[in-house]
Amino acid sequence: MDILHLDIKSMMLMCVFIGVLISGGLAALLRDRYVCPGMPFWVCGFFLFTVGVFFAVGRAFTPLWVSVFFGNLFSFLGTNLLWLGLLKYNNKMKRYHFLVMGLSLLTAISLLFMLSAGVPEKNRAELISIVFNVQSLLCVREALRDREQYESGRLMFAFTCMLATIGSCLRFLTYQMEQSYSLLNTNISNLLLIFNAIIVFLGLSFSIMLITSQWLQQKLAAFAAYDALTGVYNRYGLSEQTAVLFGSKNKAAFSNCSVAMIDIDFFKKTNDSYGHFVGDLVLKAVAATLRQNIRHQDILARYGGEEFIVVLPDTSKAAALAWAERVRELVSMEPVLVNQHAITITLSIGLVDLSEEKHVSLDDAIREADIALYQAKERGRNRVCWFDNAASLLMYTANYNGGVTSVTDR
Structure with a gap:
């Protein structure tokens, strides 16, 4: 037709x-x-x-x-x-x-x-x-x-x-x-x-x-992939973003790479004293400060309750220590204002330098950064510790303007 x-x-x-x-x-x-x-x-x-x-x-x-x-x-x-x-x-x-x-x-x-x-x-x-x-x-x-x-x-x-x-x-x-x-x-x-x-x-x-x-x-x-409260990566997002870095067998892939584990001091006390709403404000404030002080290639994630992980590629130990100390000071100098009350926030930070590792994974890096963080808590909080497995004895030495401690362990 x-x-x-x-x-x-x-x-x-x-x-x-x-x-x-x-x-x-x-x-x-x-x-x-x-x-x-x-x-x-x-x-x-x-x-x-x-x-x-x-x-x-x-x-x-x-x-x-x-x-x-x-x-x-x-x-x-x-x-x-x-x-x-x-x-x-x-x-x-x-x-x-x-x-x-x-x-x-x-x-x-x-x-x-x-x-x-x-x-x-x-x-x-x-x-x-x-x-x-x-x-x-x-x-x-x-x-x-x-x-x-x-x-x-x-x-x-x-x-x-x-x-x-x-x-x-x-x-x-x-x-x-x-x-x-x-x-x-x-x-x-x-x-x-x-x-x-x-x-x-x-x-x-x-x-x-x-x-x-x-x-x-x-x-x-x-x-x-993102934490709904703070807007940074969550644990799944962290794993996805670091898959290439930590999945590589080439040591150059994480040469001069550092990982920081950050914990908000006395966060439970803040929640108990002021309520979870104020605790959320504290988490947002810390996440915002961290986000403003990282580079585009750095990876920031909320790892758990009040803990954050920051992966710092192409960052030497000295540069990572300087960054962590700067962040610690910035947070401590910027209290959160709630109902005319100024809530001072301090951070304990554990660092690990991956350039010295023979075999490394994200879990290993976090485990070692967590050891350093634990020691920062034990030694009074509001300080930076780094993990170093080059020596055979567990040692702590105060350094870096009294705010940084080295954690040495095999």
Whole structure:
């Protein structure tokens, strides 16, 4: 059967039916609390675009001006909301971006005036194609902006919009071959219109579902790897981040590498005296100070209750000691203020220098740093100790301005 003999009105009604199903399916996702930013805009956008197609085919049984004005207005607004959803997802939305919806209203009013002035339908269709192409290219730009490598959903969104733009451009060219154009006539131009509508409905709906799925996967990965209270890595995140470093058999991989175990002194007493809310504030304050005083290649993690681990690659023993002492002093000089009470925080820090180890793992490094931390606690807290297994006897020597102690053990 010749495809040109298909009924355009039936195909447009089919697009309306597809749009209703997709809009309903996406709206159902909004009931889930874990939906990505932009989803409300995308759901509304699909719904308005579907209403626009309905009004477009409705010119068969309603006044022409109703179809021209409302059909194009709702279609423009639907495309605007798809773009605004991308802006929301990228956290780039500003109030002035909503002005594009006012421009869509002005365009719909202009089409209404063109209709009343007797402008041929082909010329109105050319204006509509130009407006849709501009909106589609804006969506392509926003879908690709700052896209991460794993975000194939956004890439699919941009690809779908590009296909729709190409189809619209081809449709624009076919106007020139038409002696007289009408939206409900069966011709190449309108078949391209149906093709574009199907591309928008199916391609973008799959893209949005993929975007939502990938966003949720990233959230779950973040929940698994980060401590919810302090925002630093948890034990799982620490293991993942150090897997390459400690999984290497090459000694150069951890040459000049140090590991620090940090414990907040008298933390239980703080919780008992002021409550767990204040204890949480103390943990956040210490984590913030540590985060502000590490390099981008350093790894900071909350290891347990009030304990933190910091892995310092390419850091000599002297540099690690200087860093630990600086952090200890900074924390002690910045009390946490709660209800006009200044709570002084001190840290005990255990360090281990991995460059001297023949065989090392993360567990071994933490075990040795914990030995040094224990000795820092035993010797009065608020000090730095380092672990050294070069000697055969257990020895402690005060050094480094009275704040640093060496722990030597085989």
